[in-house]
């Protein structure tokens with residue numbers, strides 16, 4: 001996965017792109033694949049009686065097959081929508097409508113959650129009278145087991161957690177969390193920062209549900225994925241309905257489809273689904289997720305060495321000896337204004353992100369108003385990391 005595969009870099013020759021945790025660039029393979037699909041095979045899908053629609057549906061379904069391969073589940077357990085946020089919202093509402101989550105029940109979340117996994121629950125909790133408990137972390141950024149044992153009471157019906165913090169880059173052991181849960185607890189994993197960066201196996205984790213978003217792994221914006229375990233597809237009630245999600249409609253009521261189709265309301269994101277198909281093909285052609293992981297680990301090593309030089313002059317939100325992805329959030333001891341730091345990087349054509357990264361509770365936990373975040377991906381190389389540290393060295397010396 002070379003930089004030359006990504007036209008953004010030919011069109012912006014000085015760009016050092018280190019804002020990949022927010023969104024990734026698109027390879028020519030994806031751009032061409034989508035254009036070719038739209039130019040030669042596009043039509044609306046479902047209930048087709050002509051070959052163009054059949055071709056379109058085949059591509060749509062193939063996209064789900066590749067996602068199934070990626071996550072080690074069946075294509076029929078994969079459902080598409082717009083992004084992770086949209087899916088977390090829909091599932092949160094569905095858990096209420098399906099009576100999984102009732103008055104006085106409890107949802108457990110962790111302090112590092114992205115707002116996407118907090119806000120939908122807060123608004124529902126207020127109206128439906130369930131409560132949300134946040135679990136904290138210890139000084140090593142690890143899950144506090146005593147806190148978990150105390151808060152995981154019989155009232156907890158839903159546990160939801162991000163597998164990787166989008167601020168610290170730390171990978172959490174979601175399989176271990178799952179092993180502590182009762183059967184009646186619905187377990188959702190937010191894979192927004194994990195699925196793009198290393199192999200994730202939903203069978204191995206044992207989760208009931210996992211969401212991720214295509215634009216963070218080289219697909220276009222507008223394609224969000226949810227894996228829902230077969231048993232839960234039957235139990236959960238969709239909150240958005242239309243003709244494809246039902247079996248029959250009369251003027252009194254309607255009966256729902258029994259499979260995952262019941263969750264895909266309206267004309268689906270066919271073109272965006274094809275962009276995900278192309279991104280997954282591109283990853284496969286280039287050595288798969290393990291290759292991405294290996295490349296990133298090299299970058300992680302380089303970053304850790306670079307940051308280590310400035311240990312006293314920089315405050316970093318990270319677990320030192322931990323399994324992680326290439327995401328680093330920091331502030332400088334001599335300049336707490338994270339926006340100014342971001343602008344200096346921008347002046348040097350280096351794209352990083354500054355602010356609360358939609359994780360205000362974690363920043364509050366660390367008593368920070370915000371941080372600068374650099375995040376690397378498949379096309380970044382040692383020159384990019386060196387360019388980043390040249391600017392950081394200069395800022396620290398200033």
Ligand SMILES: Cc1ncc(COP(=O)(O)O)c(C=O)c1O
Pocket residue numbers: 021022083084085086114116117162164165166190192193213
């Ligand atoms: C951990 C995590 N969850 C959810 C999201 C939301 O993703 P999207 O904006 O694609 O819905 C993000 C995006 O940064 C994220 O990092």
